[in-house]
Amino acid sequence: MPSSASPVIRRARLGAELRRLRHRDALTLEQVCGRLGWASTSKLSRIELGQSRPDLADVLDLLDVYQVPAGQREALILIARDAATSRGWWKGLGEMGERQRGYAELESGAATIVEYQPAVVPGLLQTPAYARLRVAAGALLCPDVDAEADVRARAVRQELVCRPDPPDYTALLDERACDPGGLPVEVWREQVRHLVTLADRPNVTIRLLARDAAPHADVHPLTPFSYYAFPDPADPRTVMVETLTTDLRLVAEEDVARYERLIDWLQAAALSAEETVEVLARRAEVPVVPRPRIPVPGGPGAD
Structure with missing residues (x-):
């Protein structure tokens, strides 16, 4: 088994950080999704709850909306990459x-x-x-x-x-x-x-x-x-x-x-x-x- 950051935990942490940023800016799910042109709030809700593997492009768009400064932005991108780990990670885990x-x-x-x-x-x-x-x-x-x-x-x-x-x-x-x-x-x-x-x-x-x-x-x-x-x-x-x-x-x-x-x-x-x-x-x-x-x-x- 690989010894790397746990994807499910990184998703939970990323979601909590993104939710905190949204609350900091006093934005609703609807307002953020409207700015990004997302059809519904379910996508953002699932990301914030850590229930789905985030697409890195979506995370970058969210960081733009929240105007996250460079240092914090880089840290969150690293977390997002761990959170998005998918099929390749599972190849070593059998059936x-x-x-x-x-x-x-x-x-x-x-x-x-x-x-x-x-x-x-x-x-x-x-x-x-x-x-x-x-x-x-x-x-x-x-x-x-x-x-x-x-x-x-x-x-x-x-x-x-x-x-x-x-x-x-x-x-x-x-x-x-x-x-x-x-x-x-x-x-x-x-x-x-x-x-x-x-x-x-x-x-x-x-x-x-x-x-x-x-x-x-x-x-x-x-x-x-x-x-x-x-x-x-x-x-x-x-x-x-x-x-x-x-x-x-x-x-x-x-x-x-x-x-x-x-x-x-x-x-x-x-x-x-x-x-x-x-x-x-x-x-x-x-x-x-x-x-x-x-x-x-x-x-x-x-x-």
Whole structure:
């Protein structure tokens, strides 16, 4: 996977900047579109909401309307180019459905990723056999999913954990996420061994929340979620909340801040990384060889 700015985050940032410029000049959507000869306001609205890949020529026209000075103009053009990245960027991402694509865009440019999962191993940590069974189970509710294409896409996404400049990745897992459940014993054991192996990487931290763990005020997340922070601090920190049929992307500062507090509470209640590896190794009957871990600057709640 490429290590470049996340297009979806750059679109959100570009849209927010353009909306701020329009409000600064006290212009309505209709007034701006009228000056540019655009047939309707939907095009500008989608750009401002980060819902479409902007055409660079359209962005240049908008910057002219708002009379943006040279220095700021150059910065926004760079952001617009990242936001407009399209087909060429996806060639390295395999066959991805829409939901996987949303996560891949965020992961590709992230400096910090924190994932919470109450019941399953996160996609970035799954073995092919485990992923195949999870996708097959999900297909009972979403029969149009191409299981093999989905598994291949996960494998492509997982390359980011091992790339030369990987993000700092933390998985916070409820203990039942690592239970065998109805999995074949060998699939489950291979998956747990894979977690132990990945946990040895300096950029990967895996921590279990025991069944009797009590986060602050006994607040437990109701759904899985993923948190992303980016190298450019001006890019909006983002939370993806996973539901059965779709994923909710949160970028508002107050929403993200609540999840950052929740991550702090979960980390305070979780087993340490070393304790987690010992628990997983016992389950998978893997001998643990203590190895020094290189500290990696973390995101919210870093020890």
